[in-house]
Amino acid sequence: MKTKVAMLSENAVDKRIINDAALKIRDGGIVAFPTETVYGLGADALNEKAVAKIFEAKGRPQDNPLIIHVADFNIDEYVTEVPDMAKDIMQKFWPGPITIILNKKEIVPSITSAGLDTIGIRMPQNNIARELIKASGVPIAAPSANISGRPSPTDMESCVEDLDGKVDYIIGGENSIVGVESTIVDCTVNPICVLRPGAVTLEMLQTVDSNAYIDPAILSKPKEDFRPKAPGMKYRHYAPKAPVKIVSGEIDKVVAKISEMVLNYNEQDKKVGVIATDETKDLYKNQIVVSLGSRENLNDIGKNLFKVLRSFDSMDVNIILCEAFEEVGVGTAIMNRLKKSAGFDILEV
Structure with a gap:
């Protein structure tokens, strides 16, 4: 596969490049792009065959669910309900480095959610990411843009190192300003539960729900039969070649x-x-x-x-x-x- 590579500025997005990459997304291709957390590898979240290409390119286990990225607050098409607590989190922290877990509708394929009845959704702060989502006209499923298990990429060069020849398009931008993946918070439970810590900290979430807590499952090594509800909960991640x-x-x-x-x-x-x-x-x-x-x-x-x-x-x-x-x-x-x-x-x- 020939991978197209283009560099953009977040402050002056070249719409020609965005539209070219968005066309790849709509045609069932996969595109790496910058976000404020880490670079993501995206495909049409509602297209099973396109999502399958993400797993193939990354070598990602099929039971590791994906996050879908949106460009606005209108997510009713993808989830059965948005609880008040989730709305409060969206209003306070979106766009930004936080993913909310909600019960999904059937429009979201099983491969995207790794067979779960829930799905993670976030609105990235990065302008290039949001412009790509808007131009694509579909939610974009996107894990980190690296070979599964390796440290996540925070610059375009790392994406090229891992994915050149395996994806349709790599869009470069500024280095990620956060550097770790988004906080994931389960809003299907009460109180809300953090499934992956990130830049939106537990202490910050407790200003919305004073009883918010971190799932004990992420604090210790998971068992082999553990079924992850969010990305990064089960497998060894972020590993360089040396132990x-x-x-x-x-x-x-x-x-x-x-x-x-x-x-x-x-x-x-x-x-x-x-x-x-x-x-x-x-x-x-x-x-x-x-x-x-x-x-x-x-x-x-x-x-x-x-x-x-x-x-x-x-x-x-x-x-x-x-x-x-x-x-x-x-x-x-x-x-x-x-x-x-x-x-x-x-x-x-």
């Missing part, structure tokens, strides 16, 4: 432990990568160190996370050791992605 191990505890003890582990791995002739922060990067010696940013700015940490994880693939490291973060606010989303990338391999010190 990742997280070290958690007081930061001085974490630095000491990682430094000790580096020496042990070096004695085994293993090349080690360390994911650190601005506050700690100069404390590590004799290994490759990449900083995620300052611990004082978790939004920047989240924005840089996937790019840093991907960067180790070109460094030929044998193992990656990563500092943990406090699971508060955006830190919950950061640790959720790190735990997935590490297959829940965490050392407490």
Whole structure:
């Protein structure tokens, strides 16, 4: 397959390129495009054959449901009802990095929802994404635009690396400003339940529903027979080529432990990568160190996370050791992605 690649500016969208890509969507093709969270790989959410191409291009498990992306608040065509709590979330956080789970209508194919009676819906903040949805005239089903299991792409170059020759079109734009996938909140239950943490934090959602909580299923390694209700709940995700191990505890003890582990791995002739922060990067010696940013700015940490994880693939490291973060606010989303990338391999010190 020949993949067309085009670069756009979010502030001055070239309608010719948008219309060209939208035609691919309407014809049953698949298109990678930028959003504020990560880049997405989109197809007509109501076209079974088109959605199947997403799973094929990504190598994505069939029981991992997709999210459909819309350009406005008019979602009654796709869901049986929109509860008041869901309306409150939409009014407060749409467009933006949050997906709401609702009971779906039959118009949404089973392949899009992975056989579930529910579907996730979100309205992206990114202008290129919304213009593409509008021009397509259909809701766009879109997981992240990467090979399944790899760190999600936050720039066009990563999309091309993973998907060139596998998709019809790759639209580039600015790098994703959030850097982790959208928060997913189940609005079919009361109180509402977070199925995937993101930039819209639990604390923010509790201003809408004070009883909102995080599903305990995402806090530990899922069992093999677990049936995910939202993307990213079951499978190992966000993983670079080298295995990742997280070290958690007081930061001085974490630095000491990682430094000790580096020496042990070096004695085994293993090349080690360390994911650190601005506050700690100069404390590590004799290994490759990449900083995620300052611990004082978790939004920047989240924005840089996937790019840093991907960067180790070109460094030929044998193992990656990563500092943990406090699971508060955006830190919950950061640790959720790190735990997935590490297959829940965490050392407490």
